[in-house]
Amino acid sequence: MKTASFEAYYAPLATLIRTRSLQGLDLDIEEPVTLSTATRLISRLRADFGPDFIITLAPVATALLPDPRLTPAQRPPRPMLAASGSMPNPLHPTLPHLSGFSYPELECSVFGREISWYNTQFYCGWGDASSTQGYDAIVAAGWHPSRVVMGVVTNLGNGAGHVGLRELRGVLARLRTKYTGQGGFGGVMGWEWFNSGQTETDMTHIATLDINTSGQSIRSSPQASWVAAIGTVLRSEAPPLVVEQPAGPASFLGNVTSEQIRQMVTQLPEPSTPWPNEKVDSLIAIGFERHEAVAALNATDGNAELAANLLFEQ
Template sequence: MPPIPPSPTPRIVIYYQTQHHPDGTPCSILPIITQPNIAVTHVNLAAIHLNDPPGHITLNDHVPSDPRYITLWAELQVLQASGVKVLGMLGGAAKGSFTRLDLDEATFEEYYCPLRDLIRQRGLDGLDLDVEEPMTLAGIIRLIDRLKSDFGQDFIITLAPVAAALISDNPEHNLSGFNYEALEVMRGKQIAWYNTQFYCGWGDVSRTDGYDFMIARGYPAEKIVIGMVTNPGNGSGWVPFEMLQEVLITLKSRYPGFGGVMGWEYFNSLPGDRERPWEWSEFMTKNLRDGFPTATSAAANSGASASALQNKQNPFLFADQDPKAEKEEAPLPKQFAYYSDSNTEV
């Protein structure tokens, strides 16, 4: 198969799961296109779940056709008409969807076909596969192949691994079960990029080390979108904007094809919080897509060549350890909670 057409980088990706305010009124996503100086490229609608029996699909806690989502679906169409790509996010912290898609062929068809029909009905531009439960490599490949077969090469398929899964081969540092390095070798041409979770103990966006190590392992810079929480209430690992700005400047200078950023999630994004959540996108647009300093020589600015990065220590090993030595494993980060419409008080 030919590779999917590249998308402009750096991308600005927003996860949109909390779609209503506590009083039940819609939390509009439209300001990302109506407010000035914002260039969001993709919105990931979260979270689609495949439940029992087959065909019982929910968007968070309700069926997608629930009247509460009338405004949501209409606004997403406006985004698409304005050039923003809208993807569905499948899975996430609520387990079960990928377990059901990882069974025998007949069972796969029973659960997959209603998902396919939902994608068609809502005109989604792609699907973000957030596999946070054990799944086989063969199972994720079957799902990717089927999506490409049904929707064509322009259909966007992304995955959302924790950062540790692209840094370490230790299965305890990977929520998905399958090996992402093997997946990239076997189906990399069909995967647009990775929305990599650098938060909740799985990565650190206050430093470039994790991203550097991923590139040293062979992942293309244009396929690594660095993910962050947009508010300390959305999970641990929030980084102040001054520090974050320095990291983004460094990555953009060091890697001309830098894949971009993603934020979990929209409704309470700082600095505007719930009153002005679009300001996070404004900050990212200013720093990623306007007037970023361009390196005359990426290698000179970074002070690190590809060969030097190959020798860089895995950030998931302790600082004073030899990477080849057998040492005690770093502690597994604790689980964290996703917030949805039924849990918005953070």
């Protein structure tokens, strides 16, 4: 991205952070950008807002998974890295995702240390929060579990892939138990807050739980109750005892087979758009991909001419 374009977008963002006294920012990059553009933003945020400013990213789950379609002979060797501990292979292509750059490459670079954690989206066709398999595959690929937060939808109306609270608490309990000795499970992120816990099944389940804190009930709202129900799993003094399912044959993705991963992403969702098809098609006709066209129209409030100019500036 050209310097003038970067500054035009960055200036109002920086003003918002200062005006609202924000303590951090989650970067949900859902359009194709280069790694250099992402790291430029990360570097600028760190320089302008200091070492205590929290920077997180929100990749879809497939962005952290190595592409299992590569045969063993095609898989690149893992390079020798200066960083210690578990790391993904930055040379191994990942499954398709939304951001355009390699998250393993980012994590293994000097900029990886600037990211506090990854709010990984296990919903809308990009992952599955109804079991531990997808998360386990990410950890098996080299990601440290403390860096990977399981992102879920908190209500049926927020997107595909909603997992009921009772089932979700079971999954989280298994993850916490499994990764206690490996630095700890990264936790859970919910999308969104305003209507979390407001399904009939979730409210019924919450009613069966003891979710008092220091003698004070926190059933003041469905949202607070949903968070508290998750907290009873993640914040209890000892990890819940759970019975692990027998493990199947291991692969380079752990106990998740390549075929299971392929099934997870058989039909990758196309980006939704409120703009007329003819506007999207007009940008595709001049050489841009659909996701690029949608992102540009979103950024220009549906103005096809401005969207084209924006794309040509990249």
